[in-house]
Amino acid sequence: MSTPEVIIIGAGLSGLACALELTKNGVNVHLLEQEDAPGGRVRTDLVEGFLLDRGFQVYLDAYPNAGQLLDLDSLKLQPFQPGAIIFEHGKRHRLMDVFRRPGYLISSAFSPMGSILDKILVAKLRFSLKFASLEVIQTREDLTTNLYLKNFGLSKSMIDRFFRSFYGGIFLENELSTSSRMFEFTFKMFTEGSATLPAKGMEEIPRQLAARLPAGTLRCNTPVSRVDGSAVILASGEKLSAEQIILAVPSDAAQKILPALALPELKWRSVTNCYFAAPSSPLNEAIIALSGDPDSLVNNLSVPSDLSADYAPKGQSLISVSILGIHGETDLLARVLAELHTWFGEEVAAWRHLRTDLIARALPEQNPSTKQPANAMEGVFLCGDQHSTSSIEGAITSGLETARRFLDQRSTSEN
Numbered sequence: 001m002s003t004p005e006v007i008i009i010g011a012g013l014s015g016l017a018c019a020l021e022l023t024k025n026g027v028n029v030h031l032l033e034q035e036d037a038p039g040g041r042v043r044t045d046l047v048e049g050f051l052l053d054r055g056f057q058v059y060l061d062a063y064p065n066a067g068q069l070l071d072l073d074s075l076k077l078q079p080f081q082p083g084a085i086i087f088e089h090g091k092r093h094r095l096m097d098v099f100r101r102p103g104y105l106i107s108s109a110f111s112p113m114g115s116i117l118d119k120i121l122v123a124k125l126r127f128s129l130k131f132a133s134l135e136v137i138q139t140r141e142d143l144t145t146n147l148y149l150k151n152f153g154l155s156k157s158m159i160d161r162f163f164r165s166f167y168g169g170i171f172l173e174n175e176l177s178t179s180s181r182m183f184e185f186t187f188k189m190f191t192e193g194s195a196t197l198p199a200k201g202m203e204e205i206p207r208q209l210a211a212r213l214p215a216g217t218l219r220c221n222t223p224v225s226r227v228d229g230s231a232v233i234l235a236s237g238e239k240l241s242a243e244q245i246i247l248a249v250p251s252d253a254a255q256k257i258l259p260a261l262a263l264p265e266l267k268w269r270s271v272t273n274c275y276f277a278a279p280s281s282p283l284n285e286a287i288i289a290l291s292g293d294p295d296s297l298v299n300n301l302s303v304p305s306d307l308s309a310d311y312a313p314k315g316q317s318l319i320s321v322s323i324l325g326i327h328g329e330t331d332l333l334a335r336v337l338a339e340l341h342t343w344f345g346e347e348v349a350a351w352r353h354l355r356t357d358l359i360a361r362a363l364p365e366q367n368p369s370t371k372q373p374a375n376a377m378e379g380v381f382l383c384g385d386q387h388s389t390s391s392i393e394g395a396i397t398s399g400l401e402t403a404r405r406f407l408d409q410r411s412t413s414e415n
């Protein structure tokens with residue numbers, strides 16, 4: 001490898017976005033990744049003809065920076081319906097975004113999920129966020145989402161039965177202790193666009209970015225052990241150097257590579273994801289199903305093959321079930337299936353378990369007090385979702401911003 005101007009460690013979405021922006025501006029970059037492929041937390045495996053994303057996640061097509069960087073048409077994004085089905089005490093309720101599905105206006109108004117006042121307040125929230133830019137949202141008073149929703153006047157019942165479950169699945173915690181800025185960001189994105197899946201799985205997103213890098217930029221199977229000044233020491237013992245090193249890894253990994261950083265502790269939100277193969281879809285529509293019962297194990301269920309036929313072999317359906325936290329219990333599957341039996345009845349008996357993923361490091365905690373500085377040490381650039389919003393948009397935004405900081409620094413030193 002020639003000596004590059006910049007070495008980026010980590011080929012998750014932030015490292016890929018950073019590398020693309022730098023190479024577009026003529027910078028010679030080497031991007032080092034420890035795994036066998038780029039993508040970081042956005043990976044998909046082909047198992048018995050099923051596409052299994054490593055943890056259920058969605059791409060929100062209103063994401064502004066990601067939308068500009070990605071070629072969304074070639075991802076063939078398949079949208080979920082704007083709303084959810086909520087299972088509560090064995091009963092099924094539907095709550096739709098009536099601004100986009102006006103046909104549900106009457107049934108949503110009279111649905112037992114929240115009072116009429118709650119529904120008016122949700123419309124008010126939607127309207128107020130429509131006119132707030134993402135930059136303004138990031139400067140607003142930072143509360144827990146729970147307090148924010150209470151202060152907004154929403155009833156306890158609406159918070160407990162809908163928000164705790166829907167946003168629990170997004171924040172991967174259902175206390176709603178996540179920052180209200182993060183809530184406003186995701187609420188705005190959900191109301192301005194659709195939650196989608198790329199037709200061939202979430203990993204199509206990093207694959208597309210990696211394919212646009214100049215040949216020879218990305219080096220996989222290359223774990224970095226240490227950074228020492230301008231030198232990068234690989235686990236193999238090889239030593240590389242560059243004018244600038246960018247750590248596009250989570251803060252705890254950055255801290256290990258460069259102990260002098262002294263970053264605040266990074267806490268993680270975790271999730272357990274179970275996949276099942278089924279002879280038919282229990283939902284038969286592209287919609288997210290949630291549990292409205294506070295004591296339930298299951299947070300959400302979806303059927304990716306209802307959105308894209310590529311997710312499952314012909315004649316079969318793929319069912320994804322998310323449970324908050326890490327659940328390695330031996331009776332987990334039996335408990336999950338017993339709970340889903342109360343949702344769908346006997347058809348659950350025909351489901352076949354495909355895989356369970358225990359994802360301990362899914363999302364960096366983003367509570368009001370959580371701050372991860374991107375400029376923790378002179379001369380060291382850090383990027384990743386922990387410096388922005390814990391999301392695909394946050395990772396890409398952080399990668400692009402870090403590239404621009406480097407370009408600005410270089411042009412200042414040249415003048």
Ligand SMILES: Cc1cc2nc3c(=O)[nH]c(=O)nc-3n(C[C@H](O)[C@H](O)[C@H](O)COP(=O)(O)OP(=O)(O)OC[C@H]3O[C@@H](n4cnc5c(N)ncnc54)[C@H](O)[C@@H]3O)c2cc1C
Pocket residue numbers: 009010011012013014015032033034035038039040041042054055056057058059060222223224225248249250253257271359361362363383384385386389390391392393394395
């Ligand atoms: C289960 C789950 C659900 C999610 N749901 C959503 C969702 O619905 N919508 C949404 O927008 N976002 C969601 N996210 C979040 C989103 O996936 C992340 O915010 C984003 O992928 C983070 O990208 P990143 O580049 O910041 O970090 P990472 O993806 O963690 O990338 C860091 C990279 O650095 C590499 N690395 C680490 N250490 C080293 C080393 N020593 N040497 C070399 N390489 C190293 C890693 O292998 C990795 O590839 C979800 C994430 C998970 C896991």
